[in-house]
Every structure is written in structure tokens, then in C-alpha cells.
Amino acid sequence: MNVTLELNGETREVEVTPWKRLLDVLREDLRLTGTKEGCGEGECGACTVILDGEAVNSCLVAIGQCHGRQLTTVEGLAHGEVLHAVQRALVACGGAQCGICTPGIAMCASHVVDRGLLAGADDVTARAKVRELLAGNICRCTGYQLIVDAIIVAAREVTR
Numbered sequence: 001m002n003v004t005l006e007l008n009g010e011t012r013e014v015e016v017t018p019w020k021r022l023l024d025v026l027r028e029d030l031r032l033t034g035t036k037e038g039c040g041e042g043e044c045g046a047c048t049v050i051l052d053g054e055a056v057n058s059c060l061v062a063i064g065q066c067h068g069r070q071l072t073t074v075e076g077l078a079h080g081e082v083l084h085a086v087q088r089a090l091v092a093c094g095g096a097q098c099g100i101c102t103p104g105i106a107m108c109a110s111h112v113v114d115r116g117l118l119a120g121a122d123d124v125t126a127r128a129k130v131r132e133l134l135a136g137n138i139c140r141c142t143g144y145q146l147i148v149d150a151i152i153v154a155a156r157e158v159t160r
Ligand code: FES
Pocket: 036, 037, 038, 039, 040, 041, 042, 043, 044, 045, 046, 047, 048, 057, 058, 059, 060
């Protein structure tokens, strides 16, 4: 099957079996290895990408479902040399963690920030909401405090 999609702002076409996982097509066929595999069964969020404006686990999506759709991966988060507000805040706050969990966290956080999901929330409510919205992104090693800090900083920057 020929699948055409808008990937990180460019039209890309790939010939694959329609049931191949989007995660594998990205990594193997399109050589975009920023999207990681953790659990492979929809539990960890490491493989998060943005499909038509929604954060999805690419390990659970078949490429055949992506024809004609808009997809952003972690490679498309920055605009040229300019990092996304979430990427800048993760670095500044010390919220960038390992190479497996961080790309998925950055993608899910960018979705939260870009969609204005924290708009109008006071600090306590915003923090609770971030924890809820990122509940599907798991780190097996450490805490989430600095990640939450970073997302709050990014959300404030974007709404300023
Ligand atoms: S690898 Fe997709 S959710 Fe864990």
C-alpha cells in the first residue's frame, strides 16, 4: 500500500503493508528514530506522536490508518534552530531525562501546551492537570517534579 501523509510539514509517501505499526514505519522506513519504543503495548507513552492534533501511541496505530493525515514527530517539534517552548523549558528546568522517555514526554507536553489545555488554571490546578494529562507517559527511573515544572513554565510562556 502507498501511504501519503503530511509528516513534520512535508508530504511523504511510503510503500508498506498497511498493518505495519506507525512506530516501525517511522523508525525503519522513514529513518526518524526520535520516536522510541518502550513497552510496545500502549502503556508507557515513549512512542507518542501527534496525529491530526491528537497525542497517540504510535505502537498502537497501523500505518494504513494514517493515509492523508497530518503527523508530527519529535523531529518536527523545533522550527529549524528554534526549539519548541516545551523543549526549551525541559532543558532549563532539568526535566529532560533519558532518550527513551523524553521524546514521548516532549510530544505529549507540546500537545498540552499548544492546545492551551492549562489556560486559565491557577498553579495548583495546572500542576494537577499536567500530572493527569501526562499519566500515560511513564519514566521507570525517577520522579516527575521537574517535568511538571517545565510544562508549567512552557505553558505560561506560550500564553503570555
Ligand atoms: S511503546 Fe508505545 S506506549 Fe509504550
